[in-house]
Amino acid sequence: MSFWRKIAGLAVRLPDAADCPDCPPGLPGEDPAFSTAVTALGAKLARADGHAGNAEFDAFSDVFQSDEASRPNIRRLYNLARQTTRGFESYARRLARRYRNCPQILEDVLDGLFHIACSDGAVTDEELAYLERVAELFGFSELVFRRLKATHLGAGADDPYAVLGAPHDATDDQLRAAWKIALIENHPDRARSRxxxxxxxxxxxxxxxxxxxxxxxxxxxxxxxxxxGAV
Known part of the structure; x- marks a missing residue:
């Protein structure tokens, strides 16, 4: 059974059992608490810019795929959640607690949320602030968030990591190596020697x-x- 069918029957009636200290066994899609949280986060993100249209729901369905039979119930739950952005932090915190030992799953969720934000062709400041707050609640560093942001929106021309050609979550040694390579390739002495x-x-x-x-x-x-971080 699709997890969307499970959530349709459970999520709007039962509280999330999201206090488990370890990641639940099985696929996240089989976990009603996961399904509830990602549906709510996706719906409330769509509301962040003040307009929650069909494009966002279509993007949500692309990322968190539902079967045709359960799609109407998913839309019903989605529509309930997107009436307001209030409460999104609670969903993010619960998801972070439940999957704190599975950071890749949390990153996949954030990737999906970025996809939804980009679905209407523009990411507003409100949507970006929402995504950054979710990343913070998931326990991601600012560098990880910047990497994800650059993946979906492109790096700014003044981004030092873009200048060095290094990912935002590179280690200090990797960053130093990228700096040396870039400097060697662009050193003025090479131009003089030619x-x-x-x-x-x-x-x-x-x-x-x-x-x-x-x-x-x-x-x-x-x-x-x-x-x-040391404070």
Missing amino acids: GLPQEFIEVAEAKAKAINAAFEAAMRERREMALV
């Missing part, structure tokens, strides 16, 4: 400066986050 005109050398110098600045910014950000 006999390129002064204009090319100046471009290489600017790139090298940007690479060094990006590495310093990324490492400074990591130090600041470590200090905040």
Whole structure:
């Protein structure tokens, strides 16, 4: 039986049994508590920008697939949840408690929520704030959230990780290695050794400066986050 059929019969009547200290056995889709939480989070995300249209529900169905028979009941539950964003933090906390030993499952949920947010062609500031808060409640670091955000929305041109060509959750050693490789590839001396005109050398110098600045910014950000986490 699809977990959507289970949730249709259980979720709107029973409280979530979401205080289990370990991940439940079996697939998440077979867990009514999981199904309840992801339906509510998806529906309330659709409401975050003030307009919950059919595009969001279609995107929700694409990610958390339901069979044709249970689709009407899922839509009913979805419509109930999307009337307000209130309560989304409670669902996120319960899901985080239930699957705290399964971070990949939580990341899959957040990936799905990003897909829903992108479904109407634009992610609003309200939706982005909602996603960031869910990520925080799931226990993800800011760097993990930025990686997921970059995956779905692209990295900003001023993102130091984009400049270095490194993922946001790279280790310090990996980040340092990416910095060295980028610096070697764009060092002004390479342009000089090839006999390129002064204009090319100046471009290489600017790139090298940007690479060094990006590495310093990324490492400074990591130090600041470590200090905040130690408080």
